[in-house]
Amino acid sequence: MPEHPLQGEAARWFDSLRDRLVAGFEAIEDERPGDTPPGRFVRTPWSRPGGGGGVMAILKGRVLEKAGVNVSVVEGEFSSEFRGRIPGATDDPRFWAAGVSVVVHPCSPHVPAAHMNTRMIVTTRAWFGGGADLTPVFADADDTAAFHRALKSACDAADPGYHPRFKTWCDEYFFLPHRREARGVGGIFFDELNSGDAAADFGFVRGVGLAFLDVYPQLIRRHMHRPWTADERRAQLIKRGRYVEFNLLYDRGTLFGLKTGGNPEAVLMSLPPEVAWP
Amino acid sequence: MPEHPLQGEAARWFDSLRDRLVAGFEAIEDERPGDTPPGRFVRTPWSRPGGGGGVMAILKGRVLEKAGVNVSVVEGEFSSEFRGRIPGATDDPRFWAAGVSVVVHPCSPHVPAAHMNTRMIVTTRAWFGGGADLTPVFADADDTAAFHRALKSACDAADPGYHPRFKTWCDEYFFLPHRREARGVGGIFFDELNSGDAAADFGFVRGVGLAFLDVYPQLIRRHMHRPWTADERRAQLIKRGRYVEFNLLYDRGTLFGLKTGGNPEAVLMSLPPEVAWP
Numbered sequence: 001m002p003e004h005p006l007q008g009e010a011a012r013w014f015d016s017l018r019d020r021l022v023a024g025f026e027a028i029e030d031e032r033p034g035d036t037p038p039g040r041f042v043r044t045p046w047s048r049p050g051g052g053g054g055v056m057a058i059l060k061g062r063v064l065e066k067a068g069v070n071v072s073v074v075e076g077e078f079s080s081e082f083r084g085r086i087p088g089a090t091d092d093p094r095f096w097a098a099g100v101s102v103v104v105h106p107c108s109p110h111v112p113a114a115h116m117n118t119r120m121i122v123t124t125r126a127w128f129g130g131g132a133d134l135t136p137v138f139a140d141a142d143d144t145a146a147f148h149r150a151l152k153s154a155c156d157a158a159d160p161g162y163h164p165r166f167k168t169w170c171d172e173y174f175f176l177p178h179r180r181e182a183r184g185v186g187g188i189f190f191d192e193l194n195s196g197d198a199a200a201d202f203g204f205v206r207g208v209g210l211a212f213l214d215v216y217p218q219l220i221r222r223h224m225h226r227p228w229t230a231d232e233r234r235a236q237l238i239k240r241g242r243y244v245e246f247n248l249l250y251d252r253g254t255l256f257g258l259k260t261g262g263n264p265e266a267v268l269m270s271l272p273p274e275v276a277w278p
Numbered sequence: 279m280p281e282h283p284l285q286g287e288a289a290r291w292f293d294s295l296r297d298r299l300v301a302g303f304e305a306i307e308d309e310r311p312g313d314t315p316p317g318r319f320v321r322t323p324w325s326r327p328g329g330g331g332g333v334m335a336i337l338k339g340r341v342l343e344k345a346g347v348n349v350s351v352v353e354g355e356f357s358s359e360f361r362g363r364i365p366g367a368t369d370d371p372r373f374w375a376a377g378v379s380v381v382v383h384p385c386s387p388h389v390p391a392a393h394m395n396t397r398m399i400v401t402t403r404a405w406f407g408g409g410a411d412l413t414p415v416f417a418d419a420d421d422t423a424a425f426h427r428a429l430k431s432a433c434d435a436a437d438p439g440y441h442p443r444f445k446t447w448c449d450e451y452f453f454l455p456h457r458r459e460a461r462g463v464g465g466i467f468f469d470e471l472n473s474g475d476a477a478a479d480f481g482f483v484r485g486v487g488l489a490f491l492d493v494y495p496q497l498i499r500r501h502m503h504r505p506w507t508a509d510e511r512r513a514q515l516i517k518r519g520r521y522v523e524f525n526l527l528y529d530r531g532t533l534f535g536l537k538t539g540g541n542p543e544a545v546l547m548s549l550p551p552e553v554a555w556p
Binding site: 066177178179237241244245248249255258264267268271272273274275276277278 | 455522526536546554
C-alpha cells in the first residue's frame with residue numbers, strides 16, 4: 001500500500017475531531033429541556049471488504065433530529081473504471097484514504113442543516129480535500145455571515161488566495177442544475193489540495209475542522225429554543241428533499257462511496273431522517 | 279423533425295390511457311369513506327424549451343397519498359453528449375418522443391406502490407419502450423402472482439418470448455447494487471423494441487397499459503380498507519427511501535429527463551410524498 005509520512009497523524013486527527021464534534025453535539029442536546037432524553041451518539045464500526053473500515057456515529061436527539069459523524073481509514077485498489085480519473089492511480093491503482101464527515105439535520109426549521117468533511121488521500125501522489133456548507137430552510141443573514149467569516153479565517157491562516165477560490169468552488173459544487181438553485185448558502189469546497197508542503201496543507205485541513213467545530217454550534221444555540229409552526233416544518237421537509245436530490249444525483253463523495261463498495265449505511269448517513277416531496 | 283406514421287395515433291393513445299387511469303384512480307378515492315374528501319387529479323400543462331411539452335396530473339388523496347400521471351410529446355435535438363448513445367441519432371440528432379407514465383404511492387403500507395410507463399421514440403429509427411413494476415412494503419404472494427400474470431398475458435398476446443425476457447430485464451433494471459436488494463417484486467421492462475412490425479409493437483404497448491389499468495386497481499381494492507400501525511407506516515416510509523435512492527441514483531428515465539432539460543417537477547413526480555431514512 002502507498003505510504004505517506006502524515007498518514008498516521010492524519011488518521012488520529014480525524015478521530016480526535018470526531019470525538020470533539022460528538023462531545024459538542026451531545027452538550028447541545030443537554031442544554032435544551034424536553035420530554036425526551038438528550039440524544040447520544042451510537043457508534044457502529046464497519047469494515048470494508050477491500051481493506052480498512054470506519055466508525056459511524058449517529059445521534060437522534062431533541063435538538064438534532066439526526067447527526068452523523070463518520071470516520072474511515074480505507075485502503076485497496078481502484079477499479080479500472082476509476083483509475084484514469086484519480087490522480088496518480090493510472091499505473092498503480094493502490095490507494096489509502098482517511099477522513100471525517102459530519103452531517104447535521106436539526107429538528108427545528110430555524111436551525112440550519114450543515115455538513116463538513118475533510119479527507120486525506122494517498123496514491124502514488126497525496127492530497128487533501130474537504131469542505132463545509134450551510135443549508136438553512138430560512139436563510140439568516142447573520143448566520144450566513146458568521147459561517148463564511150469562520151471559514152475565511154481558517155483559509156486566510158493558510159493562504160489568502162484560498163477563501164475566494166474555495167468559496168466559489170463551493171457555490172459551483174453545491175448547485176442543483178435541474179432546479180437551477182443552490183443547495184444552501186455555501187461555505188467552502190476544495191479537492192486535490194497539494195501545495196507541495198503537506199504539513200501546511202494538513203494544518204489548513206485541521207483549521208477547517210476547528211472552524212466548523214467552533215461556529216456551527218453557535219448557530220444551533222442561536223435558534224434552538226425558538227418554536228416553529230407546522231408550515232415551517234413542512235418547508236423544512238421539502239427543503240430536505242432538495243438535499244436528497246443533490247446528494248444522490250450529484251455528490252461525488254456519495255456516488256464514489258457507493259460505486260467503490262463503501263458501506264451504504266455510512267455513505268448515506270447524510271440523508272435526512274424525514275423528507276417530503278410536494 | 280422525424281416522422282413516423284404511428285406518431286399521431288401513439289400520442290392520442292397515451293392521452294386516452296391517461297384519462298382512463300385518472301378515472302380509475304378517482305373512482306377508488308370515492309369508494310373509501312374518510313374525513314377528507316376523495317382525491318382528485320389536478321392537471322398542470324408544461325412546455326419544454328426545446329419543443330413540445332406535456333401535462334402533469336397529480337392526485338393527493340385518502341387512498342392514494344400521491345398518484346401522478348404524466349403525458350408528454352416532445353421534440354428537439356439530442357445534445358452531443360447523448361447522440362452517440364441513442365439509436366439512429368449519431369448523424370441526425372433530431373428526435374420525437376411521446377409517452378405516458380404513472381407512479382402511485384398509496385397511503386396504506388398494505389397497498390403496494392406501482393409504476394408503469396410506455397413511450398414511443400422516433401429518430402432516424404423508431405421504437406417503443408416501457409415497463410411496469412410493483413413495490414410492496416410487505417410482499418403479498420397473491421398480489422405478486424396477479425401482477426405478473428396480468429403482464430404475462432399482455433406479453434404472450436404479442437410474443438411468447440417477451441415475458442421471460444422482459445421480466446428478467448425488469449429484475450435486473452430495478453435493482454439497487456449498493457443495497458444488494460431489488461426495488462420491489464418486479465414486473466416487466468423493455469426498451470428499443472422494434473420487431474420490424476411497428477403496428478404490432480404499438481399493439482403490445484397498448485396491451486401493457488391496459489393490463490396495468492386492469493390489475494393494479496384490483497390490488498389497491500384488495501387492501502385499501504385494512505387498518506395499519508405506526509410501525510407499518512414507518513416501514514413504508516423507509517421502503518420509500520429505497521425508491522428515492524433507486525430513482526435518483528439509477529433510473530435512466532429520471533437522469534435522462536433531468537439532463538435533457540425536462541421539467542423537473544414532471545420528472546421527479548415519481549418521488550414519494552413522505553420518506554424517512556433511519
